[in-house]
Amino acid sequence: MLALGIEGTAHTIGVGIVDERCRVLANVYDMVKPEKGGIHPREAANHHAELAAPMIRRALDAAGVSADELDVVTFSQGPGLGPCLRTVATAARALSLSLGVPLVGVNHCVSHLEIGRGLFPECEDPALLYVSGGNTQVIAYARGRYRVFGETLDIGLGNMLDKFGRELGLPFPGGPRLEKLALEGGKLLPLPYSVKGMDVAFSGMLTAALALHRRGERLEDIAFSLQEVAFAMLTEVTERAMAHVGKDEVLLGGGVARNKRLQAMVGRMAEDRGARMFVPPGELCIDNGAMIAWTGLLMHRAGVRMALEDTLVDQRFRTDEVAVTWR
Numbered sequence: 001m002l003a004l005g006i007e008g009t010a011h012t013i014g015v016g017i018v019d020e021r022c023r024v025l026a027n028v029y030d031m032v033k034p035e036k037g038g039i040h041p042r043e044a045a046n047h048h049a050e051l052a053a054p055m056i057r058r059a060l061d062a063a064g065v066s067a068d069e070l071d072v073v074t075f076s077q078g079p080g081l082g083p084c085l086r087t088v089a090t091a092a093r094a095l096s097l098s099l100g101v102p103l104v105g106v107n108h109c110v111s112h113l114e115i116g117r118g119l120f121p122e123c124e125d126p127a128l129l130y131v132s133g134g135n136t137q138v139i140a141y142a143r144g145r146y147r148v149f150g151e152t153l154d155i156g157l158g159n160m161l162d163k164f165g166r167e168l169g170l171p172f173p174g175g176p177r178l179e180k181l182a183l184e185g186g187k188l189l190p191l192p193y194s195v196k197g198m199d200v201a202f203s204g205m206l207t208a209a210l211a212l213h214r215r216g217e218r219l220e221d222i223a224f225s226l227q228e229v230a231f232a233m234l235t236e237v238t239e240r241a242m243a244h245v246g247k248d249e250v251l252l253g254g255g256v257a258r259n260k261r262l263q264a265m266v267g268r269m270a271e272d273r274g275a276r277m278f279v280p281p282g283e284l285c286i287d288n289g290a291m292i293a294w295t296g297l298l299m300h301r302a303g304v305r306m307a308l309e310d311t312l313v314d315q316r317f318r319t320d321e322v323a324v325t326w327r
Helices: 041-063 082-099 108-119 157-167 174-182 203-214 219-245 260-273 289-301
Strands: 002-007 012-019 024-031 072-078 103-107 127-131 136-142 145-151 249-253 276-278
Touching: 002 041, 002 082, 002 289, 012 041, 012 289, 024 041, 024 289, 041 082, 072 082, 072 108, 072 289, 082 103, 103 108, 103 289, 108 127, 108 136, 108 145, 108 249, 108 289, 127 219, 136 219, 145 219, 157 174, 157 203, 157 219, 174 219, 174 260, 203 219, 219 260, 249 260, 260 276
Parallel strands: 002 072, 072 103, 127 249, 249 276
Antiparallel strands: 002 012, 012 024, 127 136, 136 145
């Protein structure tokens, strides 16, 4: 069985093809890179519309299969930016109708978890630390759904890092550039440590970091401090969630999960608890079509069927709204 997935929740359009063993046969993507400022939803949607058909062809060529061999077409149904979601949904509907194969809409957040489970069969029932531009959540499976045990109360961690980088004139995305700068820092500067129960908040940290920059602190030390404080917050709430639900596995997902310092901190926590940490390869941590394809394939095999009217996008599609019938 072959599934093609189209991702397009925000700045990245991606097309992936996977088989029933979670072998990634193709995973191509392209990211909007504005010359200045952040992502404009309509400009990102235009970018996705222009590239959707060529990238589907690229994915088919990379996988060495023809469109007629596909068994199911899947797409990111939400959460995300409305114009981007509608663009990829339209592309997926057109492809599904032209091929006469089923269409499955996928929750973007759930797909970050499922691709990790698919890649690591030994990772059976993890807590997921999902950290990306627009999302920051601690998730675990309980009673038929992926429950959110903690999340950001304001902005996602990646969004905070990107906004800080943008204010300083760093190219988008700012997170990877701040990670490099942090390696040259070492002075821990005072920043708000905003953990509220199981939830976290980052907007105060952003304001404080910008104030430190105006005060003349070295950018390398600010980047170092941002990472140390923010990642400590995430490690704390992840450990608390693991203890609460009795998980001895932790899975990282989302673009920020590629950060080596975050991996080191969560990995040390897991080791101290006698638990195991799993991190997908970098190209499967970021937004990508392969994770959409795999999750849609799981849903299809479990009997999920969608009529066209069921494929409306949902900008606020919550992780815990999905009935996980495939587990």
